[in-house]
Amino acid sequence: MVDRITLQVARYRPDQETEPVLQSYEVPLRKEWAVLDGLNYIKDQLDGTLSYRWSCRMGICGSCGMTINGEPQLSCATFLTDYAPGPVRVEPLRNFPVIRDLVVEIDDFMRKLTKVKPWLIREEDEPLEDGEYLQTPSEMDDYRKYSMCINCMLCYSACPVYALDPEFIGPAAIALAQRYNLDSRDEGAEDRRDVLASAEGVWACTFVGECSTACPKGVDPAGAIQRYKLTAATRSLKDFLLPWRAR
Amino acid sequence: MTTAPRLYRKPISTFWWLRRRSYFVFVLRELSSVFVAWFVVYLLFLVTAVSSGTAEYERFLNWSAGPWVLALNAITLVFVLLHAVTWFNLAPRAIVVRVRSWRVPPVLILALHYLLWGLLSAIVLWVVLR
Numbered sequence: 001m002v003d004r005i006t007l008q009v010a011r012y013r014p015d016q017e018t019e020p021v022l023q024s025y026e027v028p029l030r031k032e033w034a035v036l037d038g039l040n041y042i043k044d045q046l047d048g049t050l051s052y053r054w055s056c057r058m059g060i061c062g063s064c065g066m067t068i069n070g071e072p073q074l075s076c077a078t079f080l081t082d083y084a085p086g087p088v089r090v091e092p093l094r095n096f097p098v099i100r101d102l103v104v105e106i107d108d109f110m111r112k113l114t115k116v117k118p119w120l121i122r123e124e125d126e127p128l129e130d131g132e133y134l135q136t137p138s139e140m141d142d143y144r145k146y147s148m149c150i151n152c153m154l155c156y157s158a159c160p161v162y163a164l165d166p167e168f169i170g171p172a173a174i175a176l177a178q179r180y181n182l183d184s185r186d187e188g189a190e191d192r193r194d195v196l197a198s199a200e201g202v203w204a205c206t207f208v209g210e211c212s213t214a215c216p217k218g219v220d221p222a223g224a225i226q227r228y229k230l231t232a233a234t235r236s237l238k239d240f241l242l243p244w245r246a247r
Numbered sequence: 248m249t250t251a252p253r254l255y256r257k258p259i260s261t262f263w264w265l266r267r268r269s270y271f272v273f274v275l276r277e278l279s280s281v282f283v284a285w286f287v288v289y290l291l292f293l294v295t296a297v298s299s300g301t302a303e304y305e306r307f308l309n310w311s312a313g314p315w316v317l318a319l320n321a322i323t324l325v326f327v328l329l330h331a332v333t334w335f336n337l338a339p340r341a342i343v344v345r346v347r348s349w350r351v352p353p354v355l356i357l358a359l360h361y362l363l364w365g366l367l368s369a370i371v372l373w374v375v376l377r
Contacts, residue, residue, distance in 0.1 A: 014253040014255070018255075097255065098254060098257075105254060138348045160264070163263070164259065206273060206276070206277060207273075207333075207337050208269055210267070210270070213269070220340075223340040223341075226340045227341050227342075227343060230341045
């Protein structure tokens with residue numbers, strides 16, 4: 001006989017409910033099954049109306065972030081056996097509006113992401129025939145950690161500052177801005193400064209640190225934010241002391 | 248015709264900060280700024296008392312020895328320590344120093360902060376007790 005475990009899944013069907021309700025499903029408990037496999041079993045075998053996002057099943061696409069037993073997790077990287085004998089509570093990511101069941105609206109994050117210009121900015125591109133922009137391993141180490149971000153938004157879900165002040169640019173967007181600011185090939189730090197050094201930027205963060213705890217890729221957004229605070233403060237001081245050199 | 252979906256926004260509980268230890272510490276740290284401000288005010292009282300002569304200074308000392316002021320200052324000390332320790336824990340994350348290609352280890356940056364704190368405290372103690 002196959003062991004089974006109960007998943008208590010938050011259901012929100014806007015045409016039927018005014019707020020989410022928990023619905024229980026029994027799924028097989030297999031040692032290689034993640035919570036996402038349990039949800040796929042429900043979708044395929046028990047209830048085809050359940051809605052949730054997923055794609056790669058291997059912690060790369062960042063689509064399947066959910067609140068599992070109260071913690072923000074990637075459902076593809078969270079194994080059912082770790083919660084045996086259950087039940088396992090599966091809810092949508094906190095701090096985001098819920099569209100349906102486990103699907104949240106991510107427009108706010110997408111808007112903020114583009115605001116920090118997360119791409120290489122060059123004042124002038126080198127001629128193509130000069131070849132690629134070279135970088136030493138040590139230069140790459142400066143930003144490599146931040147480049148691991150998969151935009152899963154678990155950090156936003158864990159952040160109480162974002163919950164209280166939705167204008168906060170947020171952990172992942174700032175970490176990604178730092179990913180480019182610290183890249184030796186990038187020249188866009190000044191372009192990102194107005195957004196990052198604003199009240200809704202790094203200064204809104206009060207270093208709770210939960211974003212770094214929640215991050216499944218070891219990005220350390222809290223560290224990125226604190227580091228930029230020092231950069232922003234140093235630059236403001238320089239602008240004050242050497243106004244003729246300011247932008 | 249399509250209509251925008253009716254989104255569900257979960258209200259934030261008044262006691263959200265009791266849900267996790269890290270949230271609770273965060274709220275305590277935010278609160279600690281009030282106590283830091285009180286120590287600044289207390290220091291200004293002390294400076295005023297010292298500059299106003301012996302009688303005024305004696306009066307300040309008597310007032311400070313009162314149970315309420317003593318209790319308030321003891322609580323303030325605990326909060327200021329929390330403020331300082333959490334601030335120091337943040338420092339190595341914010342300060343990334345490279346000497347040529349060698350990155351100064353975070354633990355060394357933290358140790359230097361505590362060393363400087365100890366040194367300054369020792370100087371203050373020496374000034375007060377000498």
